Amino acid sequence: MAIDGIATDALLPLLSEFLPCQRWYRGVDAPAALNLLHSNIERAGWPALVDLIVDADGEVYQVLVGLRPSDERPEFLRGHDEASLGEIDTSSGAAHAYEATLDPELGSTLLDRLTSGSEHAERVRTIAAEQSNTSLVYDDRLILKLFRRLHAGVNPEIEVTEALARVGFQHIAAPVASSQWGDYSLGVLQPYLAGGVEGWALALTSLRDLFGVQDTQPVPLVTEDGPPPAADPGQAGGDFSAEAERLGAMTAQLHIALAEAFGTEPGDSGAWADQVAAQVSAAPIPDNIERDAIDRVVNEMRNVSDSGPATRVHGDYHLGQVMRTDEGWYILDFEGEPDRSVDDRRRTTSPLRDVAGMLRSFHYASLVALADSDEIGLVAAWEERNRRAFLDGYIPAAENAGMLSGDGASVERLLRGFELEKAAYELNYEEGHRPDWARIPKAALRRLTR
C-alpha cells in the first residue's frame, strides 16, 4: 500500500521496535502479531503526518508518525531517542519517521484538521505524563487528548463530558471537538484549565503547612510534663477544610447531573456487597486483619435498609482527578479505571463509590505527607477534619436531591463497604507497583475492620 509515494507498510517493521519503548504500550517485547487496520496521510510538503491504527497482539493502538527529510534533524527530537522510528523511502526521497506529537507543526495540523480550521494556535507543547494518552496543549488555551490505546465503543470521557455539558454541569472542561474512527474514539479537544492545580497538590500544601506550624510553635523553655500540644489543623493557616467542603458540594452536583443525563436505577446493596467481597478476596490481605471483621463489614453493607439509587459515576474519583482553578473546582478524566472494560466502566453503581474514592484519597494524602515523621496524631486530625468537611458538603445536597438514602446508618455502612473495596483494590495495586506504599491501604484495612 502506498499513498502519495509513501509506503505505509514500510513503517510496520519500524513500529515493532518503536512500540515497546512507548509508555502507552501494554506489552513488554515487540508484538508477535502486528496488523495495520487503518492508515491516512496528510501531506502538503514536509513535514508529513501519517495516521496509523494498528492491532498489536490483540490490543489496538493509535500511532501518529511524522516524516521529515532525512537530512533534517529537528530540535524537538533532541533528547527523545525513543521517539524515532527510523528511515523510510518516499517518492520525494529518504525521510526520517518519528513520533508526530512532538512536532509543533504537526500539532498545529492536528488542531486544524480536528476543528476544520476554526481553531489556530501559536504555540503547541506536548504532555506525555499519562499512561494511555498523549496530550497537546495549544496556547495554554486548548488541550487535545489523543487516546493511544483504543477501546471499541465511545470513550467514556467524551460520552460523559458531553452529556454533563448538555445538562449544564459547569465543573468540567466540556469537549470542543472529538474524532472517531469507526467504533474507536481517537481524541478529544477541550478547554485547557490554565493555572489549575490538582487537588492532590493542594492537599499536600495544606499538610505541609500543618507540619510547619507544628515546627514553628514557640517551645516552652521549661517543659513540665509531656510534649507541647499538637497543632490543631483548624488553627493552621493552610486549612483545607473549606476547599474540602466545596469539593463535597460539587461532587453532589456531579452526581445529580449524572442522574439527570443518564438516569437512575434502584440500588442493589447485595450486588455491591458481592463486588466488594470479590475485590477483597483478590487482594493479598495481611494476616493480622481478621477475616470475620471483613465479612462483618460486607454483610452490614449487604443488609442495609435502604441502598439509595444507582447511577453513572465518575468511577476513578480521587484528589488527582479534581483541579482547582481561579474559577473553582473542575473534575477531570471520566475515563474510569483504565484496567476495566468500557462496558464495566459504564455500569451504574452507588454514587457513594466516588465518595469513598475521595475519602480514601484524603487518607493517602495524610500518610504520604507523614513520610517518616511520627506525627500520626496530627495527620489523623487533618484527615478527620477534611473528611468531615467533604461529607458536610456532600451528604445534605445529595440527600435533598434524592441521590442518597435518607437513612444515615445505611449511608455509613455503604460507605464503609466501598472504602473497604477501594482499599483492597489499592493494596493489590501497590503490592504490584509500589510496595513501599502498601502500608497505606494496609492501615486503612486495619482501621475499617477495627
Add this chain to the structure above:
Amino acid sequence: MVEDHDHDHDDRWYRRSVFYEVLVRGFFDGNGDGTGDLAGLTEKLDYIQWLGVDCLWLLPFYQSPLRDGGYDISDFFSILPEYGDLADAVELVEQAHRRGIKVIADLVMNHTSDQHPWFQESRQDSTNPKADWYVWSDDDQRWPDARVIFVDTERSNWTWDAQRQQYFWHRFFSHQPDLNYDNPDVQQTMIDVVRFWLDIGLDGFRLDAVPYLFERDATNGENLPETHEFLKRLRKEVDASHPGKVFLAEANQWPADVVDYFGDGDECHMCFHFPLMPRMFMALRREQRYPITEIMAQTPSIPDGSQWGIFLRNHDELTLEMVSDEDRDYMYAEYAKDPRMKRNIGIGRRLATLVDNDRRVSELLHGLLFSLPGSPVLYYGDEIGMGDNIYLGDRDGVRTPMQWSPDRNAGFSRADFAQLYLPPLMDPVYGYEACNVEAQTRNPSSFLQWIQRMLQIRKSRNEIFGTGSFEVLPAENPSVLAFFRQYGDDIVLCVNNLSRFAQPAELQLGRFAGRTPVELAGRVPFRRIGEGPFVLTLGSYGFYWFELVQD
C-alpha cells in the same frame, strides 16, 4: 486592565504615584503641645521625599468636635486649631510641591457634624433658609431598605431632634446628619468647598463615604444614579477650573459595583480596591494564590485614565463587610472556618503585628503591593514596622505617634509625656526604643531602607507598574503567584512564593523565548528563555521582579 499610552499627559500623575496616608495628629508635633500638626508635617517633608512618596493623603484636618476622628466636620473652610491654621496648610502644600510631592486630603461629602452651623440653623424650624439642607421626616419609617452601617452603636438611620420635632437622617453616627443633596444649594456649596481647597493648592481629595449621598424610595440608598450624576458634575466643574486634580473614592463595595464610580472616565479618577487587601493576607495564610487570583479575575477593567488604589493597612480595621457581600463567596467560607482570621476581624492591627513581625512576610506583602495593578497607598509607620496598642480601644490602637527616634516621646513631641494625644508604643518589640526612623535610617539592612530601595525600583519602572496591563501566568504550584505587567513592549514578570517553605516554579514562558530575564533589584541576568518551561527556585516567602529584556 487597559493600557494607557499617553504617558506625557501629566494630568494622570496619580497612576504612577505612591501614596502615603498620614494622620496629622500622629506624625510630628511642631509646636510642642503634644499633638501633631501641619507645621510638624511640613518639617518632615524631607523624610517623605527621601522615602520615595509621590503623594500625601491627609486624614481630615477641618474644624471638628472630634467625635469621629475628624470625620465629623463642623466647618469645611477652617483648620482644626490644634493642627494650625490656613497659612500652615498653604505652607505645607507649597513646601511639598517644591519637593515634587502632591497633597490630597480627606473630604466628607455625605454628612457634617451636628455641631456644624448649617445643622444648628436647619434644626431651628422648618422654614429657616437652611431648613432643607438636611434630610428631615415626621416619622422614622422611610427607606427601610437602607442598612444600618454602624450596627454596634446605632439602631436606626433616623434620630429624633427635640428642637425641630422631627427625625433627621444619618447613615453613620447619630451625631453626623446627612446633607440633603436634593437641595441645589447644598450641591453648589459642596462644590465651592472643593474649589476653596483646590485654590490653596491641594491636588485632590479622598472622598469619604460617597455611595450614600442620595436617598430614594424602594432602594437601599447606595450607589444611586443621582449620586453618580452629582459626582460627574463635580468632576466636570473641577476639570474645567482645576485640571490635573484627583478624586479618590472610598466606596466600600464589590469591585463590580465600585467600577461605576469611575463612570466612563468622567467621575472619580481613583477608587480603593477593598477586597484585595484581606485576600492578600488570606493567600499567605493558605499558602495559595487563589484568594488573590480569584478577586483579580472578578475585577472588571476600568476606563482609560482611571486607577485603583491598593493598600495593605489603613486607619480602619479589617471588616468582613469589606471582604464579601455574598454568603456563598469564597472568603466568607474561609473566614468562617478560621478562628485566627475571625479574631482579626474588627480589631485594628498594623501590618507588622498582623504578620507576627515576620520581616520576610512584610517584604513579600509590600512586594505584592508595589507590583499588583494599582497605585500603592502606604500607612504611616508601616515603613518602619511599627506595632499597635489594642488596649487603646476603637481605632486609636493604630493611631499612636510616629516613632522618629529613641528619644523622649519617640522624638514625636517635646511636650510632657502626659500631654501627648496618645502614648507612643513602649513595648520591647515594637516600642520606639527598638523601632524608630533614626535607627533604621542608619542601618543599611533595616526594613525602612528596604522599602525605600523597593520604591526606587518601582519608580524606575512606574509606567509598567502604574499603568501596565496585568496577566496571571499559570503555574502548577499553588503556592506560586506569577504575573506579567506589560506596557508596550516592556514586560516585567513578578514571581512570588506565598509559602514559608522554599518552592519550585515551572513557568511556561515560551511566547517570550529569546528574551533574558533580568532581576530588577540587582540587575542580574538569568538564563535566557527558551521554548521549554522556565524553572525557578524561590526561597521562603521569596519573590522576584524580572524585566524580560529583548536581546
